[in-house]
Each structure stands twice: as C-alpha cells, then as structure tokens.
Amino acid sequence: MSTASDYEPAMQAAVRAILRAAQNLDAAEKDAVRRVTDPNSALEALDAMEAHLGATAARDANGSRRAMxxxxxxxxxxLAYQLARQRAMLGHLTESLTRLRATTSVADLADCIPIHSVELGYERALFSWIRDERxxxxxxxxxxxxxEAHAVVDAGTRAPRHTRELLEVDVVRGRRTILVLDAMTNPRVHRELHDVTQSQTYVAAPIIARNHVVGLLHLDRNADTGTTDEFDRDLLTLFSQSVGAQLDQLLLQESVGPATAVGTVDSSWTDxxxxxxxxxxxxxARGLTNAQIAERxxxxxxxxxxxxxxxxxxxxxxxxxxxxxMYHRLAARRLPAPSL
Known part of the structure; x- marks a missing residue:
C-alpha cells in the first residue's frame, strides 16, 4: 500500500529534477516548481522541462543530458507511486462495497455512504438527495x-439549491461523474457549502436508482495527494454505480409486497x-403539466x-x-413509482 511517506520522496525528487532543469536552462521555468502540488502537476512540469531541454540541448549537451x-x-x-496508490485504493473499493452491501435499509445506507466513501482514501465525503431537482x-x-460535517450539512439544508444553477446539473442531466479543478473561483459551485469546505478540487457522482438520479456523492481531497484527479473521478464512478445498485435492492425489499394478478393492460406498466x-x-400521476414534466x-x-x-x-x-x-391503482398493488 502506498502511504504519504512514499509520496513525499517521489515529489521531492520531481522538484529537484525541475530545479536542476530550470537552472540548466537559466530560464523562468523555475516558477514551475511553485505549481507542483501533486503527482499530476509534477508530471506536467517534468514534461514541460523535457520539451524545453530537447529544444535547447545544443547550448549545453552535458548539462542537458544530466537533467534529462x-x-x-x-x-x-x-508513476510507480501513482500505480501503487491506485492499486491500494481499488482494494479499499472492494472492502467499502462489501460493507455497503451489508446495509439493511435505505436509511441505513444513506447514513453509511459518506463513511464508506472516506474509507476509500479521502478526507471528506458528502451524500445528498436530489428532490424536485434540488x-x-x-x-x-x-x-x-x-x-465540520454538521456545518456543511446545515449550510446546504438551510436553503437547498436548484441543480440548474450549479455545476452539478451536468451530473444530473448527463448522469456522469464530474471533476472540478477550479472550485475556489468557479461561480457555479454551491457557494454556501464552499464557504464552509473551502475545497480547491472535488469530484461529484450521480446515485441512480429506479432509472432516476436520486442523489449525489461528493468526494474531496485524496488523503495521499491532498487533491483530486481523473483517477479519483473514475473510482467514484465505480463506487456510485454500486451504491445505486444497492439502493435499488433495498427499495425493492422495502416496497409493497408481491405482485397480484391483474388485467392484460396493467399486468405491469414496465412491460x-x-x-x-x-x-x-x-x-x-403526480399532477404535473407537460411543461413541468419537460423541465423535470x-x-x-x-x-x-x-x-x-x-x-x-x-x-x-x-x-x-x-x-x-391506472398508475395509482397498479402502484397500490405492485411496486411503487421508479423514484424516491
């Protein structure tokens, strides 16, 4: 398993290499060191240095070779550090999903999701419901x-925000996980929550049950890197899909009892x-107009x-x-509507 002690030597080696390359070039690229905060930014800086060295190798062949x-x-x-970290986190994923599958009710699952999300290797996790697009x-x-957890939840529940106003509309509309790298400056972040969290980056994934986005899961700060990147986005996608499957299973268990025989037309509206x-x-059946349904x-x-x-x-x-x-008559006999 990779640890913070693995991370620091690799980062220090990267910074030293960038410094030596910038010194060899006698260029303003020393500023690149200030932008190195995680393995991804370090790799980007190393790539930039390598490109500059390749373009100016004739000036100092020996120095350039040493820097290369x-x-x-x-x-x-x-890269070795990142691979070890990713393998370790995939192991955490299996363990967390095993615990989630042991939940026995929707309420239990909703409370446990943030706990088991943090167990993946993150500092903070927030689970939210989506109701009437809020x-x-x-x-x-x-x-x-x-x-801190209470402060964040309180800030978000005092005035629930409509997803159309926020970056999370892409999560709901596109049913996809997003990676936000500019949380400090993006005007479409949830400002009330951000005032508490002060997140710099985060990932947000949809929780889909009964073919609806019924919730959101946010992760902030990989415990090793202090930030979030594409791997964290992909890991959360896998995790949230499994959460949705478990939620579907629990909703089925908590629904109205077994189906009874009905007529041909409403044997099952899903048929x-x-x-x-x-x-x-x-x-x-809820009384919405066509315009309201279109918006929803x-x-x-x-x-x-x-x-x-x-x-x-x-x-x-x-x-x-x-x-x-017809819908209400069938719903009274069979499973409830395909959303929470």
Missing part, C-alpha cells in the same frame, strides 16, 4: 471531525411502456407530448386523468 536523466528518474518514481445534503463524514414513458406517466426530465415540451400520446395508446387510456388513475 534526472527528469526520467523522477518521472519513474512518480440538492439537499443528507450526511457527511470527514476526518476533520463531526463539527408495455418504455423507461421514458414510465417516467412521464409517473409525473402525470430535461426534455422539450413537444417531446413530452409525444411520450404522452404513446403511453395513452399503449395503456388504452382515454386521457391523462385515466392514465394517472
């Missing part, structure tokens, strides 16, 4: 103690409707009308009120 050797050694150390923090775990049509039907599902109003016509035809319903009634 130093750069190669530093790069090897950093980001509502639920639970946070941080190595800095419970007071006759596409996933999108089922989503539209669910929102119709991030689709056009005309597209919503098309889905509405198709689902009415498939269900044999005369109008949206009848379709909504």
């Amino acid at each position: 050797i130093d750069i190669g050694a530093a790069r090897s150390d950093l 980001w509502i923090p639920h639970a946070m775990h941080t190595l800095n103690g419970p007071s 006759v409707l596409t996933e999108r049509e089922a989503e539209v039907l669910q929102l119709v 599902l991030f689709i056009g109003e005309e597209t919503t009308k098309t889905h509405m016509r198709k689902l009415l035809r498939k269900l044999g319903a005369a109008n949206r009120s009848e379709a909504g009634a």
Whole structure:
C-alpha cells in the first residue's frame, strides 16, 4: 500500500529534477516548481522541462543530458507511486462495497455512504438527495471531525439549491461523474457549502436508482495527494454505480409486497411502456403539466407530448386523468413509482 511517506520522496525528487532543469536552462521555468502540488502537476512540469531541454540541448549537451536523466528518474518514481496508490485504493473499493452491501435499509445506507466513501482514501465525503431537482445534503463524514460535517450539512439544508444553477446539473442531466479543478473561483459551485469546505478540487457522482438520479456523492481531497484527479473521478464512478445498485435492492425489499394478478393492460406498466414513458406517466400521476414534466426530465415540451400520446395508446387510456388513475391503482398493488 502506498502511504504519504512514499509520496513525499517521489515529489521531492520531481522538484529537484525541475530545479536542476530550470537552472540548466537559466530560464523562468523555475516558477514551475511553485505549481507542483501533486503527482499530476509534477508530471506536467517534468514534461514541460523535457520539451524545453530537447529544444535547447545544443547550448549545453552535458548539462542537458544530466537533467534529462534526472527528469526520467523522477518521472519513474512518480508513476510507480501513482500505480501503487491506485492499486491500494481499488482494494479499499472492494472492502467499502462489501460493507455497503451489508446495509439493511435505505436509511441505513444513506447514513453509511459518506463513511464508506472516506474509507476509500479521502478526507471528506458528502451524500445528498436530489428532490424536485434540488440538492439537499443528507450526511457527511470527514476526518476533520463531526463539527465540520454538521456545518456543511446545515449550510446546504438551510436553503437547498436548484441543480440548474450549479455545476452539478451536468451530473444530473448527463448522469456522469464530474471533476472540478477550479472550485475556489468557479461561480457555479454551491457557494454556501464552499464557504464552509473551502475545497480547491472535488469530484461529484450521480446515485441512480429506479432509472432516476436520486442523489449525489461528493468526494474531496485524496488523503495521499491532498487533491483530486481523473483517477479519483473514475473510482467514484465505480463506487456510485454500486451504491445505486444497492439502493435499488433495498427499495425493492422495502416496497409493497408481491405482485397480484391483474388485467392484460396493467399486468405491469414496465412491460408495455418504455423507461421514458414510465417516467412521464409517473409525473402525470403526480399532477404535473407537460411543461413541468419537460423541465423535470430535461426534455422539450413537444417531446413530452409525444411520450404522452404513446403511453395513452399503449395503456388504452382515454386521457391523462385515466392514465394517472391506472398508475395509482397498479402502484397500490405492485411496486411503487421508479423514484424516491
């Protein structure tokens, strides 16, 4: 397993190599050292130095050769460190997922998600629900103690923000994990939360259950590097997908009992409707207009009308009120709607 003690010598070797290369070139590239804060930035600086050395090798062949050797050694150390770190974190992933699968209720899972996220090798993790397109923090775990966790959750729940106003709209709309590298300056971060966390970088992933983004998971500060990068984004993607699968399983267990025999038309609305049509039907049953459904599902109003016509035809319903009634009748017998 890689540790902070592995990380520091590799970083120190990289900084020394950058300094020697900059000195050999007698150039302003010494400033690159100030930008080295993690293995990725160190590798970028080493690449830049190597390019400059290749372009100016004729000035001092021996000095350039020595600097090239130093750069190669530093790069090897950093890559070896990163590989060891990633393998260790993948091991943590397996352990955390095993613990998550032991949860027995949705409430238990929601409370445990931040704890097991931090166990992957991070300093802070926040789990939030998405309800009516608003980001509502639920639970946070941080190595800095419970007071920070409470402050973050309180800051987010006092005035829940609409995801359309934030970077997280890409997480909800695109159902993808994002890596934010400019959290200190980006105007679309959740300002109330950021005022507490002072995060420089973070990753955010969707929690998908019943084919809806029902929650968000944020990780901040890899415990080894002090930042987050592409590997952290990919790791969180794997973790959040497994969380969604466990949430689906628990929702199934907590749902209404086994199905009963019903007529041909409503033997199961999932049998006759596409996933999108089922989503539209669910929102119709809640009383939403076509315009509201379009906004909720991030689709056009005309597209919503098309889905509405198709689902009415498939269900044999005369109008949206009848379709909504059919939905509620079936939901009372079978599984609840495909969202929280």
